[in-house]
Amino acid sequence: MIAGYDLWFWIALVLGAASALVCLVQFLRGRATDDLSQGSVLILEAFLVVYLIGSIVMQTITDGPSGDAWEYYGYLLTAMLIPAGTFVWSMTERTRWSTLVLAVAGPIIIVMVQRMNVLWYYY
Numbered sequence: 579m580i581a582g583y584d585l586w587f588w589i590a591l592v593l594g595a596a597s598a599l600v601c602l603v604q605f606l607r608g609r610a611t612d613d614l615s616q617g618s619v620l621i622l623e624a625f626l627v628v629y630l631i632g633s634i635v636m637q638t639i640t641d642g643p644s645g646d647a648w649e650y651y652g653y654l655l656t657a658m659l660i661p662a663g664t665f666v667w668s669m670t671e672r673t674r675w676s677t678l679v680l681a682v683a684g685p686i687i688i689v690m691v692q693r694m695n696v697l698w699y700y701y
Contacts, residue, residue, distance in 0.1 A: 583695055586629060590691035597622050598684030605677040611668040619668075619680050622687055623661040629691070630654055645701030650694055657690040 597618035604615045633654060636642070643650040664683045668676040 583692070584699070586632070587691055587695045589625065590629075591688055593622055593625055594684035594686075594688040594691075596684070598681050601677050601681035601684070605674055605681060608674055609677060610672045610674055611676045611680065615677050615680050616665060616668055619661045619665050619683050622683060623658065623665070626654070626658045626661065626687070630658065643698045643701070645697035650697045653690055653694050653697065657687055657694075660686050660690075 600618045601615045604612070609615075633650070637647070661683045664680050668680055
């Protein structure tokens with residue numbers, strides 16, 4: 579762990595920042611949602627599915643989160659709803675503003691994974 583953060587956090591940081599950057603550039607270009615912007619959010623969602631599976635495996639192998647497990651999994655399930663919700667929004671409303679909504683998902687996931695990291699190790 580570098581500076582108290584595990585590999586999951588660093589992957590979320592890279593994927594979330596890349597997704598936000600892609601979607602923000604597409605928004606500033608005046609583009610409606612397309613495969614590039616929606617695909618970046620789907621990659622975030624796929625990462626969170628792998629994160630959920632990894633959390634369940636780690637809970638069975640180790641003692642689990644230092645904090646409350648219900649709070650940790652509550653954060654994780656909420657984090658999983660955000661990219662899915664923005665994706666559904668972008669499918670129903672194909673405007674440039676949907677691209678901006680997609681851009682918000684990345685930073686939110688970064689913050690939520692950071693909080694889950696604190697709950698797992700330091701709470």
